[in-house]
Amino acid sequence: MRVIDIGDPADSRLDPFRDLNVADRRPDAGDSGLVIAEGLYVVGRMLVSPLSTMALAGTEAKLGRLREDLAAEGHSLDALAGDAPFYRVSNEVLSAVIGFASSRDVLAVAPRPTPRMTSDVLGPARTLMVLEGVNNAENLGAMFRGAAAFGADGILMGAATADPWYRRTVRVSMGHVMNVPWANLGGTPTTWQRGLTELHDAGFSTIALTPSADATLAEAMARVGAAGGAGRVALLVGAEGPGLTEHAMRAATLRARIPMAAGVDSLNVATAAQIALYERFR
Amino acid sequence: MRVIDIGDPADSRLDPFRDLNVADRRPDAGDSGLVIAEGLYVVGRMLVSPLSTMALAGTEAKLGRLREDLAAEGHSLDALAGDAPFYRVSNEVLSAVIGFASSRDVLAVAPRPTPRMTSDVLGPARTLMVLEGVNNAENLGAMFRGAAAFGADGILMGAATADPWYRRTVRVSMGHVMNVPWANLGGTPTTWQRGLTELHDAGFSTIALTPSADATLAEAMARVGAAGGAGRVALLVGAEGPGLTEHAMRAATLRARIPMAAGVDSLNVATAAQIALYERFR
Missing domain, CATH: 3.30.1330.30 (Ribosomal protein L30/S12)
Structure with a gap:
């Protein structure tokens, strides 16, 4: 050298x-x-x-x-x-x-490498994350780290999500942002959700994470035949605080929540996303 | 006012x-x-x-x-x-x-409030976390947030763990460090593990989280009758990187791992701890 x-x-x-x-x-x-x-x-x-x-x-x-x-x-x-x-x-x-x-x-x-097309990420994937408004560099990095740890196949970016190539994201991801495939879904804050149609057409079920859902994550996974790594599933996660938009939740196959103690503000968004991946492969 | x-x-x-x-x-x-x-x-x-x-x-x-x-x-x-x-x-x-x-x-x-005694935290608890060497203020805060979210009853501090009252820990915990009971187990890096005897005597099973365990978290929980919130269980978590000491792992009832993709460095320690709590109450 x-x-x-x-x-x-x-x-x-x-x-x-x-x-x-x-x-x-x-x-x-x-x-x-x-x-x-x-x-x-x-x-x-x-x-x-x-x-x-x-x-x-x-x-x-x-x-x-x-x-x-x-x-x-x-x-x-x-x-x-x-x-x-x-x-x-x-x-x-x-x-x-x-x-x-x-x-x-x-x-x-x-x-920076040439951006991937959504179809390139979708092609071989069985487990994806779809992010909306995840504008915190560290949370985004943590999600890439979790995707690598659990063997998720890629991450798709809805509107208003942070830049995965930002230095702090690369660092917090432990570099896995360079290995886990990702693509931008394109569109605006109110139109990007149409990109989910491409996932549904490819046989993916989409599960929107929201504390207000009736079904637990485990119930939702079972309902769409996605438990234990079976089938094709994409987990939708919104920003810490506001969560997913109504637009995004309506476009999803199902909504699901992580069971939590009453009266407590929700989990950190990156933790919630990684718990969903844990449940997927458990 | x-x-x-x-x-x-x-x-x-x-x-x-x-x-x-x-x-x-x-x-x-x-x-x-x-x-x-x-x-x-x-x-x-x-x-x-x-x-x-x-x-x-x-x-x-x-x-x-x-x-x-x-x-x-x-x-x-x-x-x-x-x-x-x-x-x-x-x-x-x-x-x-x-x-x-x-x-x-x-x-x-x-x-700062008067420190709690271990026995005060133990008394009514059914689910505890025990931390060793968690010297990162943000990871510690995230664990308190997760403890509150899942309804864990307290956190016990082994040696070399950060100060829960540090400002950044309070902030990352979303203030839950002020509500989730915690106590220092006392002792030195090689003696604090004796404090686990007090937990075992009180009917707690202790599960040490380590990527090298044979049993998965779900298997370990089932084995000690701790699934679905049953029984009394304490989850032992070590520092990011080195993990739990051999001393701590030997003192535990069982070892357990979070199933992960091959060849990937482990999860963030606070995420791992919160996944263990999710599994406990799932």
Whole structure:
């Protein structure tokens, strides 16, 4: 692997890692942005993912550990990195570049991959999540992590959902946003739900998670023949607080709730989504 | 309620709300610290909790909404607040006092309550969580939120677990750390597990969550007669990453795992704990 020492924080080769916290300069912002992986584990996930790692930056110590961790998984850092350079820097230079002190002192960057079509995600899938208004980067990341943990096949984004390629989402997902297929359903806040027709036509049952449903999750899964991983099912989850819109709930096959104690505000939305996946594969 | 206008951020009456982010001055730090509630919902939870609210601070707009929100729950702000003053400030003054800009522009403060004894938490409980090394404030808060959502009866703290009264834990718990009973088991990292004897003597089965267990959570619950809320059960959860110590796992009645996809790093620890509670009450 090409290891290149850089001692000047202003070196333009480090620009893809610069000012990560500055909203209007973030290299991972917007449609033309990059995907940034932070920390040993997530950098490793980028290298083994379908994304094309452009460059890495980090300390000598982290370069060694990255090599070891990947070797323990049966991978070669050199083979995975290909032509991507590793910019070897001190911790001080790295902090000056990214704009804050971090213990995750190795990073990697890749171009955003071409967005997937809904049909590409749908094709082989048996278990999907469909999100509406999940505008919190950490909740979105947690859902990708849960999708990977339970073996869900993909995530479809309704309106007003956060950008899965945002750095914090990538990090909280433990990098699984780079492995779990996802696509935008398109449309507006009041029209995206039409995209569910494509799922129903493909034989999916759609279950809308809402605390106001009569049926429990277990009952709803049984009713549509989706228990134990059978059939094709998509779980609809809305934003923390407002939940799914009426539009979305009306478009779903069934509504279901997670049984909870009386008088308590609902669960965190990412937790609720992961409990639904647990029930699906239980 | 006593509404007192304050225009000077240096006013000493605002000291309990000062410099919330400064590690060595935080008013909620250490055993002699305070409990701080942030935002309408959590301030409301403090007022209805057993804690003695000492003072509130916030904008005129938030005072109005707090009154309305509590009235919608059938409570009177004046009755709940008693002698506690509401320091009415501008958003600018509040930001200057707490040390950062926040949209959660109402706060309340109470003295830390007297710590509970393990036996007080154990007495009436049928479902407990026991935590070891859960040193992440947000994960701990999420577990309290989940305990409240599913109706768990309490949380016992093994060694090296974060402070439940820390501001971020209170916030992420949605204030439920003030309502779900908890106690420290005492002891050291290698002796606290003896506290589990007290649970076993009281008829609790203890189930240690670990990805390496043979039994699934559902199998383990059935084996100890704890499915569907029956019997007395305590769920042992370790830190994200290292998980439970061998000491803790050996002291437990049974080990159990959450079924997951092969080759994937485990779930977030707070999510795993809440899935265990879901399975318990399913």
